[in-house]
Amino acid sequence: MRRLARVRTLKWHRTIMYCTGAVLIGIISVIFAHIGDWAAELRYHVVARNPWSMLVIAPLGLVAISWLTRLLFNGAQGSGIPQTIATLHMHNFVLVDRILTLRIALGKILMTCLGLICGASIGREGPSVQIGASIMHAFSRAMGQHNDVTRHGMILAGGAAGMAAAFNTPLAGVVFAIEELAHSFEQKASGRTLTVIIFSGITAIALLGNYTYFGRTNVFIPVGRAWLAVLVCGVSGGLAGGIFARLVIRLSKGLPAFLGRFSSRFPLVFVALCGLLLALIGLASDGATYGTGYLQARGIVDGSLHYPASFFLLKYISMLITFCSGIPGGMFAPSLAIGAGMGGWAEQFLPHTSPGGVVLLGMAAYFCGVAQSPLTATIIVMEICDNQQVTLALLATAFLSFGVSRMVCPRPLYSALATGFLEKTEQMARQVSHDRLEK
Structure with a gap:
């Protein structure tokens, strides 16, 4: 009986620790969200007062970020999702301790x-995972x-809870853990993951209220001619x-030819040039390409904002430039x-489908691509807009987009980046061990 009591006490102790960690993730995600919103608002006021000032702020800011990251936070570069996935495949926990x-x-x-202040095209959801x-x-x-x-189950649960708290999408957090982080479903880990996500989500809701990321939409896409949008959005x-x-997988292995040699020889100058390009694109788009794109996306979803094709094309380019700079930040x-x-x-080319419905399908299609x-992709779009009426159309669009994307890029993005990160980390560890043996 004493042995049974000790086992039960240990289980309760672990459960309390899980819940405490989950609550802490929720609190830090809320703090991160508030600081991120403040940063975006500060940039908005700077751009509104003098748009040309970004030609100085963006290059110098990106250089400062790159320098500070290497000096004080080495290992914080990148999205955070590939790093988390890589640790789930590591059995040398000395390396895991250095990454997480x-x-x-x-x-x-x-x-x-x-x-975000400097206008980089990044999000906070990927970093929230790490x-x-x-x-x-x-x-x-x-x-x-x-x-x-x-230990891997704890990492998995924490990463999924971070994403769920950042978007306030608990169901998407569970699916993200299974589909993207773990690529599997293990019974014991699943219960732990659910517990951590639930407590993290409750904390975020308690602090921020029961909000939806992009508000609420009531659009409906009936089966029939309206589903032409599924085909168009899924393929495009x-x-x-x-x-x-x-492109990102290719760039993660090194920039081609002259650019690669230049960035290796003059890394801070290269980062400054990336910042200058981001500022020029921002000027061309009237500031629409800076930051997460949250305000622009929300305005498009509720129909209050309309942008030409140049918006998503320039945003696309700014994301690639931001990735090349190597600064911390996510892509979600x-x-x-x-x-x-x-x-x-x-x-405008799909009159038989409600405009808001096409926007939701476009979000799911590109995200899944x-x-x-x-x-x-399906569940996150469904939850951030609080709309279950378009679930079937979202699923069809996402799976069509998945098939088209696989033909273009056979390797999943985050898995490929995680593999590259894992190889570099293990190579560096072997080199350090070899140097110690020589000494």
């Missing part, structure tokens, strides 16, 4: 928000966990997203903005 640290999590928050994984990994270490499956979104994913929110822009432009996660 609270210092890097802090760097993700600070550098991402600074990037931040959530880092928090739960820290709790795992505090509990003295040694089992690989349990899959093609554009697949090309983007293929900008991808949704590009998809909304594509749908908002295509709706980039990430190649059809279920996540």
Whole structure:
């Protein structure tokens, strides 16, 4: 009986630790959201007062971010999702301890928000995944966990909770954990993941209220001629997203020819040039391509804003330039903005489908084209707009986009980036071990 009591006490202790970590993820996600909104608002006021000032702010800001990241937060570069996926395949937890640290999590928050001030085309949802994984990994270490499956389960739960709290989409967080992070469903880990996501989501709702990311829409897409939009959005979104994913995978291996040599020799100068290009694109778009694209996407969804095709084309280019700069930041929110822009432009050619419905289909199609996660794309768009009436059309669009994207880019974006990151990390670890042996 004493042994049984100790086991039960240990289980309750672990459950309390899980819940505490989940609540902390929710609180930090809310703080991150507030700081990110403040950063975007500051940039908006700067651009409204003097748009040309971004020609100085963007280059100098990106240089400062790159320098600070290398000096103080080395390892915070990139989206955060590939890094989290890579740790789920690592069994050397000395390396995991170096990737999922609270210092890097802090760097993700600070550098991402600074990037939003400087006009970089980034989002905070990808970094939130690594931040959530880092928090739960820290709790795992505090509990003295040694089992690989349990520690990986904690990382998985934290990453999914971070994404769910950032978007306030708990169901999408569960599907994201299965479809993108783990690519599998393991019974014990699933219960832990659900617990962490629920408590993290409750915390976010308690602090921010029961809001939806893009408000509420009541559009409906009946089966029939209106489904022509499914075909158009699915093919165009899959093609554009697949090309983007293929380009990012290629660029992650190094810039081609002269650009690669120049960026290696003069890294800060190259980053400054990236910032200058972002500022020029921002000037050409009247500031619409800066930041996450949240305001633009929300305006397109509710019909209050209308943009020409140049919006999503310039946003597309600005995302590629931002990725080349190597600063911390995610791709989720900008991808949704590009998809909304594509749908908002295509709706004029699809009179048999409600305009708002085309926008939602465009968001799901492009998002799925980039990430190649059809279920996540469907559920995240459904939840951020609080609309279950278009679920079937969203599913059809996402799976069509998935098929088209796979033909263009056979390897899923985040899995390919995670593989590259894993190879580089293990190579660096071997080099360090070799140098120590020589000494």
